Amino acid sequence: xxxxxxxxxxxxxxxxxxxxxxxxxxxxxxxxxxxxxxxxxxxxxxxxxxxxxxxxxxxxxxxxxxxxxxxxxxxxxxxxxxxxxxxxxxxxxxxxxxxxxxxxxxxxxxxxxxxxxxxxxxxxxxxxxxxxxxxxxxxxxxxxxxxxxxxxxxxxxxxxxxxxxxxxxxxxxxxxxxxxxxxxxxxxxxxxxxxxxxxxxxxxxxxxxxxxxxxxxxxxxxxxxxxxxxxxxxxxxxxxxxxxxxxxxxxxxxxxxxxxxxxxxxxxxxxxxxxxxxxxxxxxxxxxxxxxxxxxxxxxxxxxxxxxxxxxxxxxxxxxxxxxxxxxxxxxxxxxxxxxxxxxxxxxxxxxxxxxxxxxxxxxxxxxxxxxxxxxxxxxxxxxxxxxxxxxxxxxxxxxxxxxxxxxxxxxxxxxxxxxxxxxxxxxxxxxxxxxxxxxxxxxxxxxxxxxxxxxxxxxxxxxxxxxxxxxxxxxxxxxxxxxxxxxxxxxxxxxxxxxxxxxxxxxxxxxxxxxxxxxxxxxxxxxxxxxxxxxxxxxxxxxxxxxxxxxxxxxxxxxxxxxxxxxxxxxxxxxxxxxxxxxxxxxxxxxxxxxxxxxxxxxxxxxxxxxxxxxxxxxxxxxxxxxxxxxxxxxxxxxxxxxxxxxxxxxxxxxxxxxxxxxxxxxxxxxxxxxxxxxxxxxxxxxxxxxxxxxxxxx
Numbered sequence: 001x002x003x004x005x006x007x008x009x010x011x012x013x014x015x016x017x018x019x020x021x022x023x024x025x026x027x028x029x030x031x032x033x034x035x036x037x038x039x040x041x042x043x044x045x046x047x048x049x050x051x052x053x054x055x056x057x058x059x060x061x062x063x064x065x066x067x068x069x070x071x072x073x074x075x076x077x078x079x080x081x082x083x084x085x086x087x088x089x090x091x092x093x094x095x096x097x098x099x100x101x102x103x104x105x106x107x108x109x110x111x112x113x114x115x116x117x118x119x120x121x122x123x124x125x126x127x128x129x130x131x132x133x134x135x136x137x138x139x140x141x142x143x144x145x146x147x148x149x150x151x152x153x154x155x156x157x158x159x160x161x162x163x164x165x166x167x168x169x170x171x172x173x174x175x176x177x178x179x180x181x182x183x184x185x186x187x188x189x190x191x192x193x194x195x196x197x198x199x200x201x202x203x204x205x206x207x208x209x210x211x212x213x214x215x216x217x218x219x220x221x222x223x224x225x226x227x228x229x230x231x232x233x234x235x236x237x238x239x240x241x242x243x244x245x246x247x248x249x250x251x252x253x254x255x256x257x258x259x260x261x262x263x264x265x266x267x268x269x270x271x272x273x274x275x276x277x278x279x280x281x282x283x284x285x286x287x288x289x290x291x292x293x294x295x296x297x298x299x300x301x302x303x304x305x306x307x308x309x310x311x312x313x314x315x316x317x318x319x320x321x322x323x324x325x326x327x328x329x330x331x332x333x334x335x336x337x338x339x340x341x342x343x344x345x346x347x348x349x350x351x352x353x354x355x356x357x358x359x360x361x362x363x364x365x366x367x368x369x370x371x372x373x374x375x376x377x378x379x380x381x382x383x384x385x386x387x388x389x390x391x392x393x394x395x396x397x398x399x400x401x402x403x404x405x406x407x408x409x410x411x412x413x414x415x416x417x418x419x420x421x422x423x424x425x426x427x428x429x430x431x432x433x434x435x436x437x438x439x440x441x442x443x444x445x446x447x448x449x450x451x452x453x454x455x456x457x458x459x460x461x462x463x464x465x466x467x468x469x470x471x472x473x474x475x476x477x478x479x480x481x482x483x484x485x486x487x488x489x490x491x492x493x494x495x496x497x498x499x500x501x502x503x504x505x506x507x508x509x510x511x512x513x514x515x516x517x518x519x520x521x522x523x524x525x526x527x528x529x530x531x532x533x534x535x536x537x538x539x540x541x542x543x544x545x546x547x548x549x550x551x552x553x554x555x556x557x558x559x560x561x562x563x564x565x566x567x568x569x570x571x572x573x574x575x576x577x578x579x580x581x582x583x584x585x586x587x588x589x590x591x592x593x594x595x596x597x598x599x600x601x602x603x604x605x606x607x608x609x610x611x612x613x614x615x616x617x618x619x620x621x622x623x624x625x626x627x628x629x630x631x632x633x634x635x636x637x638x639x640x641x642x643x644x645x646x647x648x649x650x651x652x653x654x655x656x657x658x659x660x661x662x663x664x665x666x667x668x669x670x671x672x673x674x675x676x677x678x679x680x681x682x683x684x685x686x687x688x689x690x691x692x693x694x695x696x697x698x699x700x
Contacts, residue, residue: 001043002050002103002163003073005064006057007092007213009037014059016141016215019152020222026145026152030355031060031220033342033372034213039068039090040076046240047163050105051136051232057217065105065167066097066210083340083361097211103241104167106174107214109204111140111157119158120235122202126180127173129246135235136161141219144229152225159216162242169244174208179250179258189265194304194347195277197266198374199408206375252459266405277304280348284314303379306397309346309369310382316344318356328381335362345373415556415593418455419675419686425660425668428628429556429593433665434584436623438598438616439632444656445597446560447478447682448632452595454482456556457514464550464557465518468538468564476515478682483507485681517554519546523564537566540579547583551590560597563617577621584625598622600631613661629661640674642688649691656684 009015014031021027037060044050057063068090071077078089090096110119116137124131140157164170181187181201190198199205207214218227250258281300288296292312299313309315312327319341331338343358345351351373358371360381367381415429422428428435439445446467456463467475481489484503488496504511522542526534543565550557559565567575587594599617611631613623623629639651654674663669674687 001045001073002047002105003041003043003067003100003167004050004105005066005068005097006040006042006053007034007037007062007064007079008040008058009034009060009062011036012060014220015062015213016059016217016220018220018222019145019225019227021147021225026147026225028142028353030352033356033359034079034092035081035342037079038076039064039071039079039092041067041071041073043073047134047136047161048234050161050163051138051234054136054138054216054232055218059217059220061217062213062215063107064092064097064211064213065107065170066212067100067104067167069096069098081340081359083359083363092211092213094209094211099168099170099210101166101168103163103165104170105161106164106170106242107207108160108177109140109157109207109214110160110202111204112202114158114202115155116158119202120160122181122184122186123160123177125184126177126186127247130162130242132238133162133242134237134240137233137235138216139229141215141217144227145219145221146226146228147224159214163240164244165241166244169247171208172249173242173244173247174205176247176249177203178205179255182258182261183254187261187265189262189269191269191272191276192348192374193276193350194280195273195275196304196347196374197269197273199262209376256460262408280304302397304347305401307377308380308382308397313346315346315358315369316349317360318342329383331360331362332367332381332383335367338362343369343371345371346379347371348373415456415459415461418451419673419684421673421686421689422658422660422668425666425671425673426628426630426663427665428630428663430627430665431555431591431593432588433627434587434594434596434625435628435630436596436598436616436626437630437632438600440600440602440634443632443634444677444682444684445632447482447677448658448684449558449560449595449597450475450479450482451682451684453514453556453558454479461556462554463517464554466543466546466550466557466559467518468521468523468559468561470521471524472515472518472520475518476511479514480504480507480511481682483510485678485683487681519550537568538564540565540567540575540582544579544582544586547586547594548590551586551592551594555592556595557587557590557592558595558597560595562596562598562622573619576619580619580621580625596622596626611659611661616661623662626662627664628666631659631661633657633659640687641691641693642674643691644688650688652687654687657690 012031012034015034016031018029018031019026068077079092080089082091082093085091108123114122138159139155140159142153142156144155145153164173178201181203186202188200190200192198218229221227281297281304284300285293285296296312299311303309303313309328311329314325314327315331316323316325317338338360339362341360342356343360344354345357346369351357357373358369361368361370369379369381371377371379416423417429437445437449453463453465477490480503481487488499489503522538523535526536528534543559547557565579567579583594600615601617611633613629615631616623616629633656635655635657637653637655640654641649642652644650652674654676656675656677658673658675660668660671660673672690674690676685676687678685
């Protein structure tokens with residue numbers, strides 16, 4: 001059975017669009033935000049039964065494709081606002097609606113002007129997996145409005161519905177549809193009247209929320225206007241359900257292309273965005289006395305950019321049926337009077353014809369305004385103590401907003417490791433971060449680092465590598481061993497020459513794309529006046545100069561190993577600390593991620609003593625300033641106890657243990673990951689987190 005919810009409104013009296021004539025001209029209005037009503041959980045056997053429900057919906061009804069918590073099929077429950085929520089009723093929020101693991105309906109909304117044939121064609125292009133799935137097509141509630149025989153509106157928007165085997169997969173599938181739309185050239189950035197840069201495509205990407213309403217009923221038409229949108233159209237198919245497992249996420253290359261497209265378009269439109277935002281703010285504060293404009297302008301800039309409403313920022317509130325303009329300070333001084341009040345959007349009061357989109361939540365724990373405009377946004381209401389605090393806070397908030405913009409665009413997205421558990425536990429490769437990767441000699445830390453570089457290269461991430469032990473040729477042979485998963489690529493015995501030659505020829509161009517990013521060991525290639533080889537010092541200044549250059553062109557930068565840098569003299573520890581501070585400063589300016597490959601202190605970790613950041617060789621400043629510290633250890637190939645969900649474990653073979661000694665940006669500090677370094681080639685398989693040894697109960 002396919003489950004969904006039918007929402008019936010008591011206040012307002014209608015939810016759908018309303019059309020009437022004023023002075024002979026059609027006027028459209030909306031019913032407003034629902035504050036009370038009921039929800040009924042219903043089910044249908046197939047999409048044909050669902051199609052039969054659509055024309056029967058009343059003007060005060062809408063559909064919702066999430067299911068209400070605790071409700072059985074056929075049962076109803078009162079709906080109210082979150083402010084009036086109680087055990088006897090539900091609120092139309094994500095607290096009370098969820099996506100189930102049972103079949104549900106994926107709803108696609110299009111209103112950018114395509115005809116039906118082209119709309120269905122681009123859906124098929126974006127989601128070919130649904131080609132043979134039964135679908136229902138229906139014009140939007142604003143379509144085909146007539147005054148007698150005169151058509152006022154044609155096809156204004158379109159709906160497409162089909163069933164999915166797991167409703168919980170709908171947000172993921174919807175996101176993929178939206179992203180594929182961009183990749184197919186059907187995406188754009190819309191600059192709102194207030195300057196917001198809004199990501200859009202040929203479908204509405206905001207509808208895939210469990211509490212989102214589909215205003216599927218027909219328009220409420222005052223005579224003599226009528227609507228003639230016909231019956232829902234059944235699009236036949238061989239399958240009743242879309243199997244969600246057939247929908248694969250974007251590849252890393254596709255995801256990068258999509259993110260670059262969005263970022264490029266936002267960059268192109270940023271001047272227009274800034275102009276519109278400035279004009280909108282100036283228009284809203286035009287009646288403010290000149291002496292106060294600077295401070296009020298800061299309030300508005302903070303609201304527009306960071307979502308914080310404060311001080312004398314004005315909100316239009318509906319109180320006792322009337323619209324009143326009131327400051328945030330006044331609202332916070334009288335929370336009981338305004339808790340649960342409906343508002344206009346605080347940023348764009350004129351949104352959708354001054355539609356009432358917001359609601360105030362003023363409980364002791366939070367003071368928020370939630371607005372449905374542009375897909376929904378939560379604003380924080382906050383008191384301001386002084387102008388100085390505003391200025392300082394705004395600087396921080398501006399930086400945070402820039403970070404959010406970069407996160408949204410994908411520019412500041414942390415780079416992943418080739419191993420998902422390590423990635424999620426550390427979030428190590430964010431911009432402006434330092435990661436220390438330490439280990440004893442022959443533990444495989446350079447091979448581990450090179451596996452990270454291989455993953456970055458495959459994702460199209462720029463990188464630079466300063467290797468300080470061998471030369472570029474030796475490094476490239478090791479990379480060939482990783483690519484081939486074969487240690488024979490670094491075996492110079494005569495019996496391997498044929499195999500190495502074949503691999504070299506096959507991967508020559510690929511190897512070149514790696515070698516070009518590796519800097520020759522600064523110790524190599526030096527001769528004295530007699531033509532004899534000399535090995536000069538590698539000073540900290542020389543490495544720092546290389547890092548400055550590399551950080552401007554590469555997203556990931558590696559120095560391997562740090563022990564080869566010459567810190568000499570009485571104050572070597574102080575020199576090393578200064579070097580680390582300078583590394584951090586360069587990384588901050590260059591916006592890259594630096595990986596420092598280090599040795600561990602000899603003898604550390606012996607006799608069963610737990611490893612820690614203090615076991616990393618060198619100045620303590622290194623691990624103090626690094627965001628992430630990882631320590632790689634070897635162990636005998638043996639079965640390890642690996643954690644599973646639900647406090648269960650399994651046994652699996654491993655021969656490497658990676659301690660997350662510190663993870664400032666992730667939850668994994670002190671966790672241990674088991675790896676299997678393959679016997680045939682220098683690659684690492686992530687096995688899982690080591691289970692914590694169980695303490696034995698003492699017997700009495």
